Amino acid sequence: MGPEMSGEDRIQDHSNEEESLERASSEGHVESGRQKLRRYDSLDIESAKFSSHRAHGTKQGGGEWSVILQLAFQSIGIVYGDIGTSPLYVYSSTFTKGIKHDDDILGVLSLIFYTITLIPLIKYVFIVLQANDNGDGGTFALYSLICRYTRVGLIPSQQAEDQDVSNFQLELPNNRLRRASRVKSKLEQSRFAKYFLLFATMLGTSMVIGDGVLTPCISVLSAVGGIKQATSAMTEDRIVWISVAILVCLFMVQRFGTDKVGYSFAPIICIWFTFIGSIGVYNFFKFDPAVIRAVNPMYIIEYFKRNGKDGWISLGGVVLAITGTEALFADVGHFTVRSIQISMCAVTYPALLLAYMGQSAFLRKHKDLVSETFFKSVPDPLYWPMFAIAVMAAIIASQAMISGTFSIIQQSLSLGCFPRVKIVHTSNKYEGQVYIPEINYLLMLACIGVTVGFKTTEKIGNAYGIAVVFVMTLTSSFLVLIMIMIWKTHILLVISYVLIIGTVELLYLSSVLYKFYQGGYLPLAFAAVLMTLMYVWNDVYRRKYYYELEHKISPEKLKEISADTNFCRIPGLAIFYSELVQGIPPIFKHYVANVPSLHSVLVFVSIKSLPISKVPTEERFLFRRVEPMELNVFRCVVRYGYTDVRNERESFEGMLVERLMEFVREEFYVLHCNGREQDNDNHRGLENHDDNDHEEDTEKRVDDEAKIRAQEQVDRDLDMVEKAWQTGVVHLIGESEVVARKGAGLGKRVLIDYAYNFLKKNLRQSDKIFDIPHKRMLKVGMTYEL
Template sequence: MSLEVDNPAGGAGGGGESANRLSLKRHDSLFGDAEKVSGGKYHGSEGSWARTLHLAFQSVGIIYGDIGTSPLYVYSSTFPDGIKYNDDLLGVLSLIIYTLIIIPMLKYVFVVLYANDNGDGGTFALYSLISRYAKIRLIPNQQAEDAMVSNYSIEAPTSQLKRAQWFKQKLESSRAAKILLFTLTILGTSMVMGDGTLTPSISVLSAVSGIKEKAPNLTQTQVVWISVAILFLLFSVQRFGTDKVGYTFAPVISVWFVLIAGIGLYNLVVHDVGVLRAFNPWYIVQYFKRNGKEGWVSLGGVILCVTGTEGMFADLGHFNIRAVQLQRHLVPIGGTVLHRPSGVPAEIPGERRRHLLQIHPSIIVTIAFRTTTSIGNAYGICVVTTFSITTHLMTVVMLVIWKKHIVYVLLFYVVFGLTEMIYLSSILSKFIQGGYLPFCFALVLMTLMATWHYVHVKRYWYELDHIVPTNQMTALLEKNDVRRIPGVGLLYTELVQGIPPVFPRLIKKIPSVHSIFLFMSIKHLPIPHVLPAERFLFRQVGPREQRIFRCVARYGYSDALEEPKDFASFLADRLKMFIQEEVAFAQNDAENDDEAATDHQAPPRPPRRSTGSVVHSEEAIQSRGSTHSGRITFHASQTAEEEKQLIDREVERGVVYLMGEANVSAGPNSSVLKKIVVNYIYTFLRKNLTEGHKALAIPKDQLLKVGITYEI
């Protein structure tokens, strides 16, 4: 609700007509609340330097524990059969140095980190960011009221850059492009999860393998079981959260960086300062000339030097850009240079929060693969595939959102895309030697995610095709002889328009509706956070005396839903605020109508023979209008207070949550593949994943499910 000052034209001395009139500018209620808050800072905001240094220290234990432990396994994976030529060590070291410069520093630190989604990073954040600027989702996600949320921040393409608008239109009009972007997103997410499974396995196994330098009698089986025990120990402390894990491992990783830097400097001074020749890229050329195809195959081991780079972006939500950039520059590139690559000290790295699959897969991988070489082959594929997907999505961001010049876009895509494709072609040559693992892992996860998304989209459009128009609410209630019962009823639905098909089924089976009834839609916007003040949007459904409303509760994908008691209290407060605003709008409309009627019915001004009578007539008219306006204001205020008291009473009587228990099945004429996907895979997921009421934290004793079957 906003106030607009109306200044009617009138010269000086115009008397009452020259006074400003305040009038309410009427907006639809779904748009009103979204205009009230104009900012908010989250973990992504930069903050003070003290906070930045604090976060930079924590990032050492969370992010750089992976990047900094790559010396444990890079050389062993690059030279599984030993070093043939001494200069090969310099060639590989030169490759490592320039790979660290090109991918983590140039690509991620100076470009990718700035494509964060309100402070959150990762593959899904890039997809979410793109979906705010282009309608690429298979379910409509761009609505006017969403774009008014503070964190949405959409800027329309400028007329000067028609290429961005053209590319955006191509994305929006191509179903194949939408499916491709979605596929890349879930593939990248699957690879990140695979990365999270393999990181602890290869890091711990490599660290324990270093013990064999001093204990040659230690068998590989014993190394594996020691690694398993350490993994159990590491995962047991992960449940304490990122903050405590970061504080715990940051000193450990910091000591590790100091030690490897000190050992590197010692080896340079005492043994061979000539190792610094690796900064000359000519050694890379000579390395490939000497080794040919074997040199190309060895790139699969070299790429492991940048493992954990994606974590700088994916874990950005826990820190901020400045903290990650600061700590990245403090990590020395050449600090891992040792005189003898086989003499690698043991170290236990910190575990990252994004290891979503927890203990069992990492331990199974450790037991099954046993050696760092086999795990490294799988690890490399995860890392490079994620890099490549990020490059492709970043190119779309640069074209559609950043609207960069085509030269810069092509430069980014060619330099980083070509580099990553060379590494990917190398690591794929080791597909049989363990490289198949992430693809099998990703195939399973992608199948599950794609199946859930496919049925979800089909179900949404089915419901949309079978909605009941809201203007038929009164007829629907009268037809079923519905009676009103005490309390507040919330019927959950994904639709934000119309009456969902489950409601007619509900009142047909149980012809009763709570005294206050809301069609509740939980909507996840393609942004990480929605401010609490912008959480709820309301709309009246049917006549006001029926007290039936539509409510859209908006959340970002990183927001946690409130507890039931807090949710109900917050919802009631916002509903009362909405009613107050609606009464104010009605009052304003009535006053405007009254003014218009008074002006229309006023008698023509008589001749100026009797000024007093004219003044008396105008005063009488103003008095009657003032008295009528006062009655409207008093009545409106009284109505608002009564409605708010009614809400409080009904909330105290109890809140009942109603949900549709939808059984989705494939139509009789569907293909065999569709029947397998819908009737078996989706049904299996629906039965084994968290139920809707549990995800929404709805108490069982306040839940009522309504069964309905959708045939898609």
């Protein structure tokens, strides 16, 4: 085997390929109908060409208004349950030591007003949602955008052909700025930056999952706790166990999917927003309309002057007014950008401001009731209806983070950063709506544990704030990179974003970290466990890939196998699965050493996840023939986005055979028609115009005979593939066991031999992920010493 290129060299090599292809296109050497076949180290470039289109156009804000309005209605029930129920506990969490001055109420109201306006409305609804990845959101969506524009991925599986996928292309402005190129170059050349970006992505993902645990606990406990106002017989322990029962019911209905749950929940949340907005208006006019003065930010400055350190600490309560905002971005894949913008601006934002203004007006006259602000501010005739709706709204509040958790785990799973779990797509009508059974039950157990262990919303609130602000800060960091490198935003606007939004978020982060020992450690503990799990899986995943890359079968070795007289061919089609994109995996050599026979047609299939949300079906399969041609051996890369359905209703093998036959026909036209016609055109362009017609006729006759022979060869190849498929398909799965090599350090042995293998043995296997029929499946085992 010849010397192997390193991963960085391969990536650079692919970059050169792309540049040469672009130059060829600009010079007119690549025809629009049929491209001339060119050999590259990854796969043949011509097999990636398809008509460009935008499969996710509707997800980015387009589409019929009837669909957008339906999704806007659904999003009220799924996205805003969490932020919508924050009035239940914000004031009680902010004024934990009571209200010392009348104007402190105006100061906190002003803080709430500007925080909701700056973070959920301006930052997320009008800026961050524009950074969606073909309609999908979340921390991994931002990371995937950066990975597509800069080569910061740690696995060298990038191919020049990937950029031909229509959804892969970024719509970049023409005026490329020098600073964007400098930032991009520094990221690509720094190994630390690559690891740091992956680490930050995992941290953000872990924090959102931790948020998904805390949201149900604090929301349900706050709502159920309101019954204490009606009866003194309701003790704290009873409230806790009623909350636990509600949480169990909530997680049990997740299997029905976001679509059905959304239509069930949306009317309730609409009623909730109507109630809190109306009661807010009632209290505003009844108690103190003067609280409208809180729009003056001077009240914030005076609040901090009066309270000093206590005012800074109270920010940990104020930040609870924007809980669930990250779910707004993570859940955009369940809906559309436009639908979320409509529901936020028309319903959520005005209802929340009215609710907080009404509570502030009430507190101006009843400062001693701050610990039970919400239910005490409800007029007596509306208490029981409001209590019932509050409990239902609190149940629904949990849905936003649960749905968001499912979405980001699906993304991280597809990008090799999470162990294999089952992804259930719950809606045929709307894309991106998923349910993960294993994660659902783990979240349920964690929620029960936190509710029983903490018992009060004050302690959970301390933990909740850290998870919320950490994710927001990471999102802002990624967004600044996207603004500089991809959007080419004016530097003054970038600086303004950092100074305004960044300063606000860092101020809140410093405040919530102060409560680390009062429960704030909980989300960080969750994040530590999840990041350890994700790091173990991703690290060994990368080590396996590099091992296969270094030990792949060379073309010379494959020719030796085919020339072996003891080797026999048996009828049928064999599909050999592996993760290696750049060649034939070493496990195949292990297979032929023990089974000296090959099927009449053999296809090496590599399942590859691209850093995009969806790959159109017609652009999914990428083929190349393995020399010598008489072997009938092909390589195929099957490309998926991180939200694509892999267990498709269409037969995978049927789609693969259909695309393979298309490739064989394409290969004929490219090699024997276009290529030869172009060569003849070039040759005739150099000849003298006075050449006799006899030579031209002879050339034409030779060309026609060559085409006939080539067409006969194509017909034989197509017939071979058709017969092999009809004879039967065998699915060969490479199941590699990994162990630490002899002499490896203790850390590597623990990582590979114990942590990774424990996860692998207790999680789903490849055949379950790809829904391969067991009767036609053969596993080939091999041990890799990493």
